[in-house]
Amino acid sequence: MRIAILGSGNMGSALGHLFASVGHVVAYSFSRDPKKLERLAKSSGPRARAASPADAARDADVIVLTVLWQHVPRVLRSAGSLRGKVLIDCTNPLTPSDDALAVGHRTSGAEIVARRARGAHVVKAFNTTPAELLRAGVNVLPEQPAACYCGDDVRAKRVTARLIRQLGFEPVNCGALTSARYLEPLAMLVGELAYNQGRRPEVGLRVLRPGRCRARRARR
Ligand SMILES: NC(=O)c1ccc[n+]([C@@H]2O[C@H](COP(=O)([O-])OP(=O)(O)OC[C@H]3O[C@@H](n4cnc5c(N)ncnc54)[C@H](OP(=O)(O)O)[C@@H]3O)[C@@H](O)[C@H]2O)c1
Numbered sequence: 001m002r003i004a005i006l007g008s009g010n011m012g013s014a015l016g017h018l019f020a021s022v023g024h025v026v027a028y029s030f031s032r033d034p035k036k037l038e039r040l041a042k043s044s045g046p047r048a049r050a051a052s053p054a055d056a057a058r059d060a061d062v063i064v065l066t067v068l069w070q071h072v073p074r075v076l077r078s079a080g081s082l083r084g085k086v087l088i089d090c091t092n093p094l095t096p097s098d099d100a101l102a103v104g105h106r107t108s109g110a111e112i113v114a115r116r117a118r119g120a121h122v123v124k125a126f127n128t129t130p131a132e133l134l135r136a137g138v139n140v141l142p143e144q145p146a147a148c149y150c151g152d153d154v155r156a157k158r159v160t161a162r163l164i165r166q167l168g169f170e171p172v173n174c175g176a177l178t179s180a181r182y183l184e185p186l187a188m189l190v191g192e193l194a195y196n197q198g199r200r201p202e203v204g205l206r207v208l209r210p211g212r213c214r215a216r217r218a219r220r
Contacts, residue, residue, distance in 0.1 A: 001159075004060035006030050006053050006075045007067035011090055013040050014134035015064055015126065015167075020044035022166045027056035030067060030075050053079040062086045062159065063120065069093045069102060069109060076116050083119030086156040088163075089180075090126040092187045101184060110150075110180035121156035124180040125149035125164060128187045130194045132201040138168035145204025146172045148186070150179035172207045 003019050005012040008028040017040075020026045026048040028037045037050030057063055057079040067075050069091055076082070093109030095102045103109055114122040126134075128148055138145055147169035151157045161171035174183060186205075194201040 001025070001061045001163075002059055003027070003062045003064060004029065004051070004053075004056035004079075005064050005066060006056070006079060007065065007071070008037055008040055009066065010131035011126070011134070012064065012066035014131045015066065015090070016040060016048065017044050018134060018167050019064075019163070020048045027051040027060065029053045029056040030071075030078075057082060057085070060085065062088060062163070063117075065089045065091055065113065067091065070096055072109075072113060073116065076113070079117075081119070082117045085120050086153075086159050087113070087117050087120040087122045088126065088160055089113045089122055089124050092127050092184055101188065104181060104184060106181075108178070108180035108184050110177050110184070114152075114177060121151065121153035122177060123149055123151035123153070123156050123160040124177065124183055125160050127180075127183055128190045128205060129169070130190065130201050130203055132194065133204055134167070136202045138204070140202050141204045143204075143206060144168070144170050146170045146207050148172045148174045148183055148205070148207070150174040150177055150183060152177045170206075 002025045005016045005028045007030045016026045028040045029051050030053050031037050041048040041050045063085050089110045093103045110124040147164040149160050164171040194203045
């Protein structure tokens, strides 16, 4: 797939590298330093490139939104029309001081993104995954971590789940885009675990449900 990265910082660069490593065509965009985009593209292999947001988005199948919350309006404006595209929203709507959610309860960052990116099929995903875990790879963890995602468009969710799986995570379908109201606060907890509690930031989540194996074991 052709994937446009809007925001090539911690998250954008980690996801871009991973997507390129599994064969996708990646365009990095939205940095104050164009040379940084060139360097990222070079280190991601021959099919990756640096681009402007509009250029990256124009021929992309999937848009990955990885900017700080306060830059969302600007980057979406500069990307142009995203109608019909899958837009994976990895952002967390934090205040500029980075210590609280700026929106929540009866809406979410993802729903605001969906209103701004008119016609795009928005899926919330990877917002509960530290960039450090993406960089280190899922194999640093003792078990396969989950990546929660939610959205309203079935095809866009299917595409996102496939990408999640390709990066080694278990996709966990959390329902409609309104579930981002729960995923965004959850990211605050992951941040607390990653950066303030414990010694390493490569924190992964797992979602367990009653399953056949366990039931069979219990019957024995
Ligand atoms: N970091 C994580 O572990 C993590 C995990 C889950 C979700 N998220 C969410 O993902 C989003 C991106 O986080 P991040 O940690 O990747 O942020 P980041 O490293 O600060 O990256 C932000 C990107 O925006 C660009 N940018 C363009 N204009 C800018 C300006 N005027 N000021 C600051 N940056 C500007 C930066 O470019 P430059 O190259 O010029 O810096 C960079 O490409 C956030 O919404 C965050 O909540 C992050």
